[in-house]
């Protein structure tokens with residue numbers, strides 16, 4: 581384990597079946613899998629549909645628009661690489677396409693977030709194969 585003072589950002593493990601999710605953000609797109617059998621959108625990426633176990637799914641580009649379903653403000657993240665992001669507004673976002681996604685809300689006014697606030701996806705590039713979807717409050 582690296583004991584130096586440099587803090588490495590925790591990265592997701594990229595596999596063949598989840599790579600399109602992480603790569604889509606490099607092109608400012610939010611993509612999720614849609615089951616070819618039951619047609620449900622699936623979050624998070626998986627190797628089979630959690631509803632019908634069908635292994636055949638198609639990647640679909642979503643609008644990136646949604647609203648805050650619930651949230652919690654994190655002051656003490658479990659991984660110290662996130663300390664520079666505190667306070668972290670960890671949120672469940674209901675996308676307009678009808679699926680929920682867990683992410684964070686960004687921006688100077690993020691602590692003023694309330695349930696139902698409209699949000700839009702923005703993408704946080706971590707390296708050449710990973711850009712995570714985050715959400716920004718949409719002013720109404």
Ligand SMILES: [Zn+2]
Nearest residue numbers: 615618629632
């Ligand atoms: Zn299915």
